[in-house]
Amino acid sequence: MKQKMIGVIGGGQCAPDIELIAEEVGSLIAQKGAVLICGGLSGVMEAACRGAKQSNGTTIGVLPGNCKTDANLYIDIPIVTGMADARNIVIVRSSDAVIAIDGKYGTLSEISFCLVFNVPIIGLKTWNVDPAIFQASNAHEAVNKAFALASK
Numbered sequence: 001m002k003q004k005m006i007g008v009i010g011g012g013q014c015a016p017d018i019e020l021i022a023e024e025v026g027s028l029i030a031q032k033g034a035v036l037i038c039g040g041l042s043g044v045m046e047a048a049c050r051g052a053k054q055s056n057g058t059t060i061g062v063l064p065g066n067c068k069t070d071a072n073l074y075i076d077i078p079i080v081t082g083m084a085d086a087r088n089i090v091i092v093r094s095s096d097a098v099i100a101i102d103g104k105y106g107t108l109s110e111i112s113f114c115l116v117f118n119v120p121i122i123g124l125k126t127w128n129v130d131p132a133i134f135q136a137s138n139a140h141e142a143v144n145k146a147f148a149l150a151s152k
Contacts, residue, residue, distance in 0.1 A: 004034035004150050005060075006143075007095030007119075009088075009110040010044025010103040010126070018044065018102045021124060023051035024139035025099055030057020032147055037062065037094055039087065040071045040078060044101045049074035062087045062094070085109065092119050096150035099142050100126040100133075120149030 006029045010022060026048035029036050036052045038045040040061020049059040053074045061075035064084045071078040081087045085106060092098060092113040097120040100111050107126060114121035115130055123133045124142045134149070136142035 004032075004096045004147070005037050005094055006034045006146050006150065007091050007098035007110075008036055008038045008044065008048040008101065009091065009098060009107050010048075010101040011107060012039075012041050012043040012045070014043045014047070014102050018125065019047040021139055022047035022101050023054075025101060025124070025143055026051030026053075026057070026059075027055040028139055028143040029146075030055035032143065034096075034147070034150075035060060037091055039064065039091060040075050042072060044103065046072040046074060048101070060094075062090045089113055092117055095119055097122065097146040099124060099136075099146050101142075102126055120146065120152075122146050122149070 022044040030052040035058045037060040040063045060077045061071045062079045066082045068078040088110045099122045101124045122142045123135045
């Protein structure tokens with residue numbers, strides 16, 4: 001069986017409380033044996049990757065630009081796209097489930113792609129624009145739901 005890939009999406013900038021939540025999400029994803037895939041930059045993405053690495057997980061960053069060195073320090077596999085925000089489709093299509101944490105319009109676009117492509121989406125302190133978005137109240141609930149939905 002192939003290893004699960006759980007996407008983590010959220011803003012490139014975030015408040016300290018959101019950073020802690022993202023770090024816990026990343027750690028839990030790694031503890032459950034999945035690969036974390038994200039946009040590879042700062043904010044929620046970096047915090048989630050830091051958490052994954054602290055739990056010996058593997059991280060993939062799908063970068064918007066043309067340079068591997070744009071990736072945050074916790075990315076194991078940088079994927080350079082030169083696609084700007086269009087990279088969001090790659091993140092969503094590569095994920096078995098996606099956890100959205102906080103975020104602004106870029107995160108909203110990724111949530112929309114999840115809904116369009118029928119990729120399970122779990123929201124944690126983020127947009128609640130469709131009943132298909134499972135709203136979690138904490139990191140454990142979000143990760144457990146992501147794994148349950150990814151297995152269907």
